[in-house]
Amino acid sequence: MKRYNPSEIEPKWQQVWEDQKANEVTVDASKTKMYVSGMFPYPSGAGMHTGHAFSYSITDALARFYRQHGYNVLNPMGFDTFGLPAENYAIKTGVSPAVATAQNIENFKKQFSRMGVSIDWSREISTSDPDYYKWTQWVFTKLHERGLAYQKESLQWWCPVDKTVLANEQVEAGACWRCGTQVEKKSMKQWFFKITDYADALLDGIEDLDWPQKIKTAQTNWIGKSVGAEISFAVSERDDSISVFTTRPDTIFGATFLVLAPEHPLVAELGVGDYKESLEEYVKDAIKRSEVDRMNESREKTGVFTGNYAINPANGEKVPIWVADYVLGGYGTGAIMAVPAHDERDYAFAEKFNLPIIDVIYTEERDDDPSYGAEGVMQNSGEFDGMSSADMREKIVEWLAEHGEATEKTTYKMRDWLISRQRYWGAPIPIIHCPEHGAVSVPEDQLPVVLPEIEDFAPKGDGKSVLAHAEDWVKTTCPTCGGPALRETDTMDGYACSSWYLLRYSDPHNTEKAWDSEAVNYWNPLDYYVGGDHAVAHLLYVRFWTHVFQDMGLVNFKEPIKKLIYHGYINAEDGTKMSKSKGNVIDPLDVIDQGYGADSLRTYLMFMGPIELNAAWNPKGIAGVYRFLNRVWTVAQQYVDATDRSVTKNDDAIRVAQHKTVRRVTDDIRRLSLNTAVSGLMEYTNELYKYKVDGFSDEVWREALMTIAQLLAPFAPHISEELWQQLGGEGLVQHNAWPQWDAALIVEETISIAVQVNGKLRGEISVARDADAETVKAAALAHENVARFVTTEPKKVIYVQGRLVSVVV
């Protein structure tokens, strides 16, 4: 008997798939399409880790499952190649990012091949390939044309030692991540995408997405829609007013002071007399710190009085104007009316600085706590006393508008998407700055704006990308007037590059346009998107761009991803994250090399638990799966080697087990319960194992074993191909139909019924499948052990068809 040897059969089938181009697909309107994709990887120098192996094993299982069902399956792969690691590596070693990236991609592709994933490599893309980023740039110009890409002065982190701009996540506790210097804020002109124009559309789209609730909630919160009012407060003894945003205009009679953010434009003018100096100092200090920092610090409120007053438009009361950093400059109007009786933050502030608190909403259950957000009956509110606060919310805005300025207003937490990066290794922003015409888009026929090759990748310390020093490249002519002009030297955020790659897979080599709409509309939207990261950013940006593309008539759908599979992490054996420093990293390629093979690795990853949960790697666990595949192998070999195939002893039982398993595995994969699909295959194998000692019949065993090859193929494709071939199957198992189950064969003649007495299990009876209720009840009561517990006439006997009898005494 041949032994199961994955290191022999796996490379063999990988070669066959490659030679036959088994996974390449084209648009075919006569077939139902199925488009699945994992989130494309950043090809790091470290190669593939278990997270990748897990993610792509899920994707591949689905691709193979649907391919076997006869769908036209697109399972592509690409590489998210722009980004900081390659650039930092270049700064350190001088190896150009393009060269290092190409090597890493080669390595990743080898590793993908060894995993046995069924990818259509003819569609490979890489975001740093000029043939790709030409179209990323083209999208930028289209957004620019539509007013969705614009420039704005904005504050950026600046490290005075490294003399470079830092991203928010590169600032740790107010210090530069590299040198530890206290960072500063610097105002710079930056490019933004106007995602806020799509806030409502993106919010409305969330409801119908077949995505995990937590991702949908995360996106909803991120967009952060608030409906309220903007109300104007006149500044006392000044010809000025301060506009505030509130979601609770009904509490305006309780507004006892105003608070402005330190960034508020009026702050500079409001300081009066003795208060002026302390105000200036406070503002200077607050602006130095980021919003992020302010939030990380203790919630102890700080603030200063301006010495100035405003008039509450509801009751004409003079209310003091304060400045405090708990009010954010970037949200609403950067100013609030503080209602300490009904907002815990205002309450904390009022307590600390002894400001008046007026309770304007009465609720019965209210205790002494400041009643944050509660609805109730209005009081201390003039003519509105006794009314319901919820009912008056809109009325009071109308009333305020009659003798002042007040309008209904909706605000969002989401800000526009800042895409400028002062970095080399990214897609150049396709803009030319002309002294005459300003920022002009590079015309389509001059795209791509190719990233120039340079020698020195280290930032020069001027807050610009090193591209600014590639003088020949920077100096150009204005597309509008032909006069001398300069190129934009910032590159785009990598998220821009990954916001449309799922569309490019449909038509990856098109040199005329970003994609052909027929191809894109055939394959998209994506049926399954598999990943475990980017809950908000990437998954929101992809939606944003697709919404825009639909508005531009480039695609005929709004939402790019139908079903999102957001899987967990694979942790180390002790449940903590794998990390190089802890030395607990499991390298999936090592696992394959150890002799377990890719099939065991993949099947184990699917068997570990529900895909959406985190799981801890258990070296014993993969041994168990290897044992299972060995049993599959052994039982198949014993059939193949058998000289006598005339023993029909267990044929009926084998047939029942086979059809039950087909049904179960099919259902389980459909509902993405991959761990139970694998356990179903294990049970089936164990059962066949039991019967093999009695000997083999020909057709029944052959069919039973071919079925296992088919059902196992999504998880362990190599052994499945091998067994399929040994059993005389036609062609590749992955191109053969998924087995069907025959419902009639699964039905058993006698069924087992549990018997409970007062809710406790007391016995089990066997009855005919179609026995009527009275017969079953009688049989239940006749059961010896049941009778022991039923000493009086039962009060009630309930028969649940096909399941149990419940006797109540």
Added chain:
RNA sequence: GCGCGAGUGGUGGAAUUGGUAGACACGCUAGUCUUAGGAACUAGUGCCGUAAGGCGUGAAGGUUCAAGUCCUUUCUCGCGCACCA
């Protein structure tokens, strides 16, 4: 703090619709055989108890003939957001 999940044997987990809790796998125990093979096979394995039986799904209540599943309260852990007015 707010939001979203999840708590089941020694371990990972199963139970699709309120209907036999613990499938499958790991580990462990005992045994068989040792063509020393990452062995294989057989039997057992929730807890207490010799048994009959009792107890048992984070905790406490409740609804029901019947609750891991539904309701109320509460605790713990994970993830996301985090002074957004």
